[in-house]
Amino acid sequence: MKKLLLSLLCLSALGCAKEPEPEKSVDVLLIGGGIMSASLGTYLNELEPTWKIDLYERLPQVAEESSNAWNNAGTGHSALAELNYTPEKSDGSIDISKAITINESFEISKQFWAYQVEQGVLNNPKSFINNVSHMSFVWGDKNTEFLKKRYEALVRSPLFSNMEFSDDPQQIKQWIPLAMEGREPGEKLAATRVQTGTDVNFGEITNQLIDSLSQKDTFNVHVQQEVRDITRADDGSWNVTMADLANGEELSTVNAKFVFIGAGGGALKLLQKSGIPEANGYAGFPVGGSWLVTHNQDVIQQHQAKVYGMASVGSPPMSVPHLDTRVINGKKALLFGPFATFSTKYLKNGSLLDMFSTMTTSNIMPMAHAGLDNLSLSTYLIGQLMLDQKDRMDSLREYYPQAQDKDWEMLQAGQRVQIIKKDEKAGGILQFGTEVVSSQDGSIAALLGASPGASTAAPIMLHLMEKTFKDKVASPEWQAKLKDIIPSYGQTLNDNVELANKTRAWSSERLQLNFVEVKSEQEKAEQAPEAETNAEAL
Numbered sequence: 001m002k003k004l005l006l007s008l009l010c011l012s013a014l015g016c017a018k019e020p021e022p023e024k025s026v027d028v029l030l031i032g033g034g035i036m037s038a039s040l041g042t043y044l045n046e047l048e049p050t051w052k053i054d055l056y057e058r059l060p061q062v063a064e065e066s067s068n069a070w071n072n073a074g075t076g077h078s079a080l081a082e083l084n085y086t087p088e089k090s091d092g093s094i095d096i097s098k099a100i101t102i103n104e105s106f107e108i109s110k111q112f113w114a115y116q117v118e119q120g121v122l123n124n125p126k127s128f129i130n131n132v133s134h135m136s137f138v139w140g141d142k143n144t145e146f147l148k149k150r151y152e153a154l155v156r157s158p159l160f161s162n163m164e165f166s167d168d169p170q171q172i173k174q175w176i177p178l179a180m181e182g183r184e185p186g187e188k189l190a191a192t193r194v195q196t197g198t199d200v201n202f203g204e205i206t207n208q209l210i211d212s213l214s215q216k217d218t219f220n221v222h223v224q225q226e227v228r229d230i231t232r233a234d235d236g237s238w239n240v241t242m243a244d245l246a247n248g249e250e251l252s253t254v255n256a257k258f259v260f261i262g263a264g265g266g267a268l269k270l271l272q273k274s275g276i277p278e279a280n281g282y283a284g285f286p287v288g289g290s291w292l293v294t295h296n297q298d299v300i301q302q303h304q305a306k307v308y309g310m311a312s313v314g315s316p317p318m319s320v321p322h323l324d325t326r327v328i329n330g331k332k333a334l335l336f337g338p339f340a341t342f343s344t345k346y347l348k349n350g351s352l353l354d355m356f357s358t359m360t361t362s363n364i365m366p367m368a369h370a371g372l373d374n375l376s377l378s379t380y381l382i383g384q385l386m387l388d389q390k391d392r393m394d395s396l397r398e399y400y401p402q403a404q405d406k407d408w409e410m411l412q413a414g415q416r417v418q419i420i421k422k423d424e425k426a427g428g429i430l431q432f433g434t435e436v437v438s439s440q441d442g443s444i445a446a447l448l449g450a451s452p453g454a455s456t457a458a459p460i461m462l463h464l465m466e467k468t469f470k471d472k473v474a475s476p477e478w479q480a481k482l483k484d485i486i487p488s489y490g491q492t493l494n495d496n497v498e499l500a501n502k503t504r505a506w507s508s509e510r511l512q513l514n515f516v517e518v519k520s521e522q523e524k525a526e527q528a529p530e531a532e533t534n535a536e537a538l
Helices: 002-013 035-047 097-118 141-154 169-175 202-214 264-274 364-373 375-385 389-397 453-468 470-474 476-485 497-511 521-537
Strands: 024-031 053-057 129-131 133-139 164-166 189-194 198-200 219-223 225-232 238-244 250-261 283-294 305-308 322-328 331-341 409-423 427-431 434-438 444-449
Touching: 024 035, 024 238, 035 053, 035 202, 035 250, 035 453, 035 476, 053 202, 053 225, 097 202, 097 453, 097 476, 097 497, 133 141, 133 169, 141 164, 141 189, 164 169, 169 189, 198 322, 202 219, 202 453, 225 250, 225 264, 250 264, 264 283, 264 409, 264 444, 283 364, 283 389, 331 375, 331 389, 331 409, 364 375, 364 409, 364 427, 409 434, 409 444, 434 453, 444 453, 453 470, 470 476
Parallel strands: 024 053, 024 250, 053 219, 133 305, 250 444
Antiparallel strands: 129 198, 133 189, 164 189, 225 238, 238 250, 283 331, 283 409, 305 322, 322 331, 409 427, 434 444
């Protein structure tokens, strides 16, 4: 009905350009040249090598928005250091369920990348993934007590059994000397460390995956092509209309049996254009970020870790402060942040009208309710926007007391869009994380939301295929292939120590990462008396 009314209005105004007839048909059309489309395209090419797949990106190159190495933290999110994944419950205990889920998800990503290395799709693992210790670092009585409880809860899980804890300043100084120099004697501190954490260049992974795909006869990459409309064809397929930004915005249309909208912040508007009822009620709240960055090698060499702290009250998960070692294009850098920024753009290279263009009668009330229920977030953002360079350096000095102004400069990071959706009880809620939204027939799907995002692209795209290609996923052929790509597919690692060690050893070897065997609670308990005996003998 909506499309019909728009058509009548266009005819009456005699001013609407008619969509061109489809120039060609493809099996799969991917919108957006980021790690999500690259991962899904790689899966589908391996599962169905004869399918014709086209990828469309509005920028001159792929991996230039959220997947770009400088537009994200580069953390292989595995809940080793991120305190927001382990909330404290009302009874004082620590809920580690989300941490386990996040960790399991990243293991799937590592297996996916390891398989691509085996196949020669990804090359030189050091170019996109490197071991960097993941640490949590806090100060003050309340925070150190929380961190110790968190450690005690997590270390009982096999996936976190290699975590170390210390509240000894001398020990912590050995781990992160940069963060300890110049601190007041007697300050209450605590830290945890996992040495098998990773720094990941998601842009490099995206480029390598798409470079490999573009060599296939069945896969085509189109840049500087901006999707303007998505409409249903009579047979249930989709006509996708693009403007050629390099050639006077000339329009063309491609017909696709399946469409994936992996356009980051631009996904919501395109999903709305599809007209599927599943898109109703979704809105987006944009949050940007910026970093303090140093390239001073004397400073960088003193810090080899990703150090996460406590989030400010009301801040989104992506704004948890952290001091990060990065490895980008073979060079190390040190970043601190992020500092939240606000813009009505949904993409770093977007328009200030992005947020307003997605407002509809179905999502305006959820947006209002979510806004009223998240006043603390508004207060946080206002506070962030009022920060000057001195304020930012003062924040850095909480993690690096002897930081010098001359060593640090500001760098604008990427733009993220948090999900706002309808809720029967609250009217509307602000939801952190990502969500796959698809049509009932599975012919079109979009990925909305942000963190942890890129580091869990492989499991997110697995979930998407399970929703949109149900029959295919259930077939013996796809099942067998998926188990080749993801050796632990269909199983969990936290309750299977043998499988966890086997798959981690396999992926670590191929990705050239350190491997440390995980242990069950029983194994740790059995080894504890032996360790005590050895200590007494010494």
